[in-house]
Amino acid sequence: MAETLIRGGLVVTMDSSLGDLAQGDVLVRDGQIAAVGRQFSAPGATVIDAHDMIVAPGLVNAHMHTWQTGLRGVAANWTILEYFKKMHAGLATLFTPEDIRIATLVGALNQINCGTTTLADWCHNNPTPAHTDAGIDGLAESQIRAVFFHGSPKPDPKPGQKPFWEVPHPRSEVERLLKTRFGSRDQLLTLGLAILGPHYSTYEVAVDDFKLAREFGLIASMHCAGAAARVPDGWDRLGEAGLLGDNNNIVHGNDLTDQQLKFMLDRGVSFSLTPETEMFQGHGFAITGRLRDLGAQPSLGVDLESCVSGDMFTVARMALASQKAFDNARSKQRDGKLPDTGTITAREALSWITVEGARMLKMQDRIGSLTPGKQADLILVRATDLNMQPLHDPAAALVTQAGLANVDSVMIAGEFRKRHGRMLFTDLASRQQQLVTSGLRIMRELETRLQATAH
């Protein structure tokens, strides 16, 4: 029985009945949280001194296209319409399976480095099963906990071929993946479906895909933003057909009406927002506040490292700041003054990247808080660093002060993957070099292709 005792930390459990514990202990046994309390005696346990640390649940990144890691920063100046053209119809088509594997591996490792212990990897550049397998291999090698959302690419239609929006999600691939790659729910890796949904497919394809996900008991996640929806009344029709349910996840959702949001929330649909890329690319304002007004909470994601950084602390801070800016402006306009106090607390923002991420993945019984019986996914954040002292409010410190430089240790399923500020993955340098080679080759190939078309 392997036991680890994380001793004397400032424990932010994010469990409403346990709260925060000064000088708290977390006992980890066989990959799970065995107990949270004070001054445990655990003879034989490996003791981790956490006196200078905030101990918090591992972060959950609820939406990221990890395959774009080798293209960091290339989309920084693009609108979403440029992004579709240049990324999906351009760069994406130049990826080999090996490019997907190395990008997913290094992207997932960086997530761990930043304090993320669970990643919703939304892989939609997989024109062949080999690309799909490569993405899964990259996640597996990183040892992150992840849901691999199996998607489909969005190239420009070619003569004689059906455009992507008329192609249903491939049932045979889902069956193959479940049979060969995703056995039990206890594994670190599980499967979800990254479907087109009515914003990006015909209604008939959306119906097929919703039914497929439901048949296999999988979460079906879909984008809803960008250019006009392909089927503007698709959500209402799917709802009326009884197909919207708590296995559906919508990413962004900026242009949905309040009525549509309520209709979906009433049916258990979850929402994952990526406020930073939404502001960068032109999706519109994140719907954080509109969800809150309807009694719901979002989960958050990085979305694109081709556009923004992979650090979930930054994502939470962006989400909090942008919504408070909106709330403050609304209050001034409506009431002629600021609200009496801030409209959203930092602790609530912390819930978006912990418990709400777990809920989106339907893993709230396993991850998201430091609760006995859950998986031992946690982070140790140095509270004595130059940017962290003095520590008055640990949740506020995590959301408003902390960044990846403060992430001292990261544990996933009871195993440290980062310790004393260093990733424990062996051979990191060679993997980084492979990523660089891959990213440079893809950019060079695009250049060659553009030159060939120009002549």
Ligand SMILES: [Zn+2]
């Ligand atoms: Zn996305």
